[in-house]
Each structure stands twice: as C-alpha cells, then as structure tokens.
Amino acid sequence: MRVLFVTDLHGSQWKYKRLFEVAKDFRAEVVINGGDMLPSDLFRQDEFITDYLDYHFAQFNSAGIYYLCYPGNDDLRIFDQLFEETCDKYAFVVYLAQRKFEVGGYEFVGLNWIVDYPFLLKDRCRMDTKDYIFQRQFGKALLSIPNGWQEIGDWVAYAKMLPTIEDELNRLVRPEDMSRSVYVIHMPPYGIGLDKCAHGAEVGSKAIYNFLQKCQPKFSLHGHIHESPEISGRWYAKLGRTTCIQPGQLNGLTYVTIDLSSGKFDRIKE
Numbered sequence: 001m002r003v004l005f006v007t008d009l010h011g012s013q014w015k016y017k018r019l020f021e022v023a024k025d026f027r028a029e030v031v032i033n034g035g036d037m038l039p040s041d042l043f044r045q046d047e048f049i050t051d052y053l054d055y056h057f058a059q060f061n062s063a064g065i066y067y068l069c070y071p072g073n074d075d076l077r078i079f080d081q082l083f084e085e086t087c088d089k090y091a092f093v094v095y096l097a098q099r100k101f102e103v104g105g106y107e108f109v110g111l112n113w114i115v116d117y118p119f120l121l122k123d124r125c126r127m128d129t130k131d132y133i134f135q136r137q138f139g140k141a142l143l144s145i146p147n148g149w150q151e152i153g154d155w156v157a158y159a160k161m162l163p164t165i166e167d168e169l170n171r172l173v174r175p176e177d178m179s180r181s182v183y184v185i186h187m188p189p190y191g192i193g194l195d196k197c198a199h200g201a202e203v204g205s206k207a208i209y210n211f212l213q214k215c216q217p218k219f220s221l222h223g224h225i226h227e228s229p230e231i232s233g234r235w236y237a238k239l240g241r242t243t244c245i246q247p248g249q250l251n252g253l254t255y256v257t258i259d260l261s262s263g264k265f266d267r268i269k270e
Helices: 013-026 042-063 077-088 155-159 165-171 206-215 228-232
Strands: 002-006 030-033 066-069 093-095 100-103 106-111 141-145 148-152 181-185 219-221 236-239 242-245 254-259 264-269
Touching: 002 013, 013 030, 013 042, 013 254, 042 066, 042 077, 042 093, 077 093, 077 141, 165 206, 206 236, 206 242
Parallel strands: 002 030, 030 066, 066 093, 106 181, 181 219, 219 242
Antiparallel strands: 002 254, 100 106, 141 148, 236 242, 254 264
C-alpha cells in the first residue's frame, strides 16, 4: 500500500494544491494529513473549511484516494464539528482523531492531543503524565468558544482535571495486529531527534515514547515541531521495530512517501 504523509500545512493553498498533484503522481492509495491544517486567521478557519477544504476533499474523493486527517493544536476546537461534518460528506475522507480506520489490511489510529506548551491557546493541550512539570506560561490560558475566548485563570489546576496524554493513548481503540498498524500522532515522542525546537529544547512526549516502545506499531507519524528535522538532522528514527517519522514543514512543501508492503519510505522537500 502506497501512503503519502504530510503535516502542518496551516492553510497554505498552494501546498494543498501541490499535495493533490503529488498524490496522483505517486499513485498514492492513502494520503494522511497529520494536523494543523487550517490558517492562522483563527476565527475565519470555518470559512477555510467550507470555502477550500471541502473542495480539496472532493478532489481526493473523486480520485478514489483515501484521505485521513484531523485538526491540530492551532486549529480551533469550536470548528471540529464543521470539520468532521465536511469529512463525512465524502466516502474516501476519514476524520481520524481518536479513532481507528482500516483499509487494505492496515489499521490507522489517530491522536491529536499535544503536551502542554507555554503559549496561550490550550484547546488540545494535556499534561503528558500525572507527574508532568509545566513550563513557564506566557500569559493567561485561552480556550476557544463560539463568541471568542474563555480565559482560564489557573491553567495548571484546570489541566490537572483533564486526562493526560498517557490516559488518552490508553483510551484509543487498539489495532488487531500492531505489526500492520500506523499511528498518526501529531505530537512527536520525546528524545529521539523528532522533537527539537529552534532553541534546542526537546519538547516531545515521554508518554508517546513509552507507548510506542511498548506497543510497537509498524509506523508512527508525527509533526507539530516544524523545524525539528533541520535542527536535529533527523526526520525518522527507530524505536524497537517501530519506524517513527517526522517530516517537518517550513517554507516549501515537505512530505514523506511510504510503501507499507516493502517498508520503504522517503522524504521529499520541494
């Protein structure tokens, strides 16, 4: 099975247009878009879904190419229902957040929660584990609501009431055969070169690392830290039998092609 993986497009229409061309040229059977799909003009993201993403999905549906996707941490949760309803219009488009989808003898499992960061928007933030130590915060925490923002006065106390990344991973529906599974997790695992920020800090998830090390899916696909491959010099790493991939995404279009049958994969920067 031929898979094309891309992530963190942030509403770039030329990248979306090129993605469809690449998918056809590669003869992809499945395209995976790993989150942060919508533009940075946050409260107009709904317009992008209806005015552009709907058309984008329709192209893949007409071509008979499965398109697996979910919103990321910069995509407001208030638009999740619209996003999912737009996916549901098309037989070949799959909303993968916290779900499993099987095609061609392979099982794909998605998770779009991220480990808390110091920035304001907290829609998809979680503690990594129960003993997680919070970073110093840059201002008040914000959650999106239909008419603006809900300010959370004590974010640490609030976050401690939510499930952790570890909890969320354990809640996922498990594949019947891990050796034929692909996990699509927006947050990268900690400490294997896929989570390095421009200033050098490693900010990945220890819970995700432990989960992958224990469960050993065939592939895990990640994003979130756009610059990591350029900073660490690594865009994939082995964690036991699992191949973890983080293509990154900067000015050009970057994506990874994967042949699940042979296990071969390649990163392309345009």
